[in-house]
Amino acid sequence: MASTSRTNHDARDLLWTPSDSLKDANRRRIIRAVMLDPSSTQVNIARITGLSQATVSTVVSELQEEKIFRVDSGGGERGKRIRLGAVRGLAVGIEVNHTGLTVAARRVDTPRVESDTVDFSADQGGRIWVSESVRLIKELARKTGLDEDHIVSIGLGVPAAVDPRTALVTQVASSLEWNLGGDPRERFHEHFPGVPIIIDNEANLAAYGEYAFGVGKGDAGKNVETMLFVKASTGIGSGLIIGGLIYRGRHGLAGELGHLTMDPTGTVCRCGNRGCLETLVGGARLVEQVRQAYSGYRIDLPTGLESMIEKAKGGDQVCGRVLHDAGRNIGLALARVCNLLNPEIIVLGGELGRASELLIEPAEQSLRLYALRGMLDHPDPTRIMGSQLGLLAGAQGALGFALKADVTVGV
Template sequence: MTSSSTTHDARELLWKPSDSLRDANRRKIIRAVMVEPNTQVNIARFTGLSQATVSGLVNELVGENVLRVDSGGDNERGKKLRVGAVRGVAVGIEVNHNGLTVAARRVDTSSVEYETANFGAEQGDNAWVRESARLIRDLATKTGLDAEHVVSIGLGIPAAIDPRTGMVTQVASSLDWDLSGNPRHRFSDHFPHVPVIVDNEANLAAYGEYVYGAGRSVESMYFIKASTSIGSGLITNGAIYRGRHGLAGEIGHVTMDPQGTVCRCGNRGCLDTIVGGNRLVEQVRQAYTGYRVDLPTSLEGMIERAKRGDQVCTRILQDASRDIGLALARVANLLNPDIMVLGGELGRAADLLVGPATNEMQLFSLRGMYDHAAPTKLVGSELGLLAGAQGALAFALRVDSTVAV
């Protein structure tokens, strides 16, 4: 048996090649606890393993000090398991049009370090990769370890990713990216051998909210990310639904007005053209033309003004929320999720927006979703603008690196 004083290397625990089913099951359990401390019952549900298998392997892992048991709980299976003496850093990255966020967490703690940079996707993929790598090194040091201990990197980008190949099938229409190759290979010079798990940034924000935020303990959750553009992600029974080509959930390109403004995707009247961040800021500036010079230049500034009582900003945001509510009513009629979560920049104004959007949802979706004790509901994000990076971190930990590399 391993000595209780031994500190394990997370890379060794998760990366060591093995064809053994037992080793694969051990990794599943370790990964589940690294994502979030939990009980044996929930770990069995999360991993798909039997209670007996989980119980036997947990006893081994606790004996080796890879896992430890909390003192609370009525019985052994009801006590939470946490990571024991294991050294490693998990990383998550969210890339947006106008910035990126990197999160890093030691696998044996719940404390997450974050850094953001106003350095977005429009500056080219090589540039944001270099900036991401720099922030990863800085944050790894802040955790008390260093870049040599990075065990996984989750990467959310404004693009559709084919779930079968990991290749980009389509980037946001405003970006001029090289679509050749797999995005994870762009990190190989900076972090050789570290598995990089790539997905759409709204999907990973949805996953973060599902694991750590407003979507905890539900079977299905629909997340709408409303910022510069409008994206979304659907989680069902712990899995991200992506569709055949990774394009599921593109609510920003649902047609709201067939005769409306031409969208950058080439269609007309998309939700993006009505409630995208730039469009909302433009409406405020138009309303104040000739009357004020201190006009907002960003969605963040517009939200701050609304919270201070600016009637124009408040009205435009609430009008936008009604358009979002109409779009969500269509989603609700198709998917009937347990909960819908408003995130992204507009999620910061949830106190102003959720009410009008909910009214619109209830007006245009089926009554059966609301006429009982557990209605479908719309709530604001709990993780805010950190949902994407935190979801990327968790999702990359979940994926077996012996398969992903």
Template structure:
């Protein structure tokens, strides 16, 4: 029983009961969307799910009568906001990076998110990333007040291309020595036997997180740029992740900027990442200070902090990198014409330093109408910061209706 006396409903029973009837499919869609975005309006539900207002209204009314939904009217009919009633369940999102694992967990009936990240080293073992992720998931689930038997979905973002048709890894970053290939869901079965594991590229999930919860809310077309050790991107079109046929969509870091440039870890030459990746930026700072200073930054985060404190070299290197990224973004914009660009990752921590030079590069090389029109493309900093990937994985997995296989 809940504190209000209403009978508590298990989220698993709402989402995992198999039925292919149109009514039940629509019912699960509406429940999932309300779980993913607490307080969403009925109008937004219909728009996001591509259902008629009448269908959504009927489903919401039925669920309200059952005590599964609470409906709050704030601005008349269009302002009706939908929240979960006495429903018990936990949604989880995981982001695996080259050197860090982050997990977000949230009860489906609240908007409060438990979040934690831990440092991770490739030499810890080829499968330790699964074990580390599972341990964090269990710890944060307990912090929500529930346990792993209440987990309804887990989204896992990994630094690899994932085939959208098979959910199998198609290509792993060449710099990774640890094993992330094959079926990621199977790797989690020993820890979470019946829970759906929804896998995608971590930049795609970060893009989805900003679209659902952050700076990209309401944008029809949005490009998220994750600039850290490497560069990745995620594209959102009409609320959906654009992945391409084999999952390689968004690999902005491997745009060729100089055909005669230095070799990239992908095997090509002159990729954007060779010019503005974290290792290259740190190398430029070391070269500038060679023979003058020994206390040099060892991470992009440290470099950004020095730039904010007035270090002229760090500031110059970062702003030059931002202009180069702006050139790459101009090429993407000339092809895709997004409404909004969101800068995230480590460089997203310094929007006050980087957004203007990035926009300078975009203005120089994008088609004039995109940057000088009445409604030009905009570049903004991330709202969710380094939590974007885990938050997006949580939301996307909740929205994905998949039959659970025992």
């Protein structure tokens, strides 16, 4: 546990103090960039903020004199590592799914993340997800040595479409009978008054997490330009990052990969259409295929996606074949997306991401069959990769995305 005895600056004061001054706005943006990456360089700060190297250099020098920043020696002027000095604050991220939620909390002056998960049944989630989120936030805050009074931002990822202009929920999954309508942020205001709460679709925030902290970070801390993140679990969702920005579409419905039509005469999907990708590779469907294959022959059948993946890794031929076929279908869907978007990398995450070593090869085979050859027969081809953050991508992405948002007062 990090000591707070030498803390002189409150992160809330640094980030929330209202000001119309361009200089103050630039200071906040640079402070947020260093909080996002507690060991950044001047070059990376300029890239993240969009500010000139000269502006970054000037502000960094001022903040160093005020003991808000510490600048390590070596690495040249632009390559020096810039860290927070004596600053106290806490960033939080929440990812809500159909059957559980994960909360991540991190002191703004350290990269260490504290996290915890709560599982619940789909029918009870609508009643308890807010109270369970609040409980975990307070518990994790204490683990960092701080408390809820030090929270500077909360990112909230929900299983729904969120209008990027109003931050209001525009569509909830048809199978999810939760009251997520309107503005879910309001349910947290009484618990964390004044704290900015940034809301988005949970797959979008998982994509941002993998982009900012996972495989999307690329070599030498330089993030990839375009990244498609596939969240494959009970349902199939995705998030698209272009130039560091989440692409949401006009109504917040971009990235619904699971509802890409694969067979117009196929099985009816929970969305009301037929033959969606989710009807072929959704978690429940994969487990069902295994159980049908073994019906009457075995009693130790998988009860969920996790146990099915473990059996496949252990050599179970039926589980392995079902996952292989799932990889082929995912690859076909990805080929259609790639022919439209041509992303630099595709990241496979969610619960199925645990089986990425079993899925990537068949997915790549389909990609080669159906995608335009120019993006694959290239010295730097489009690649499919497994998630680096795993099931923490959503909560960490929510944490980072909210921390980066330049909000000066509670909303």
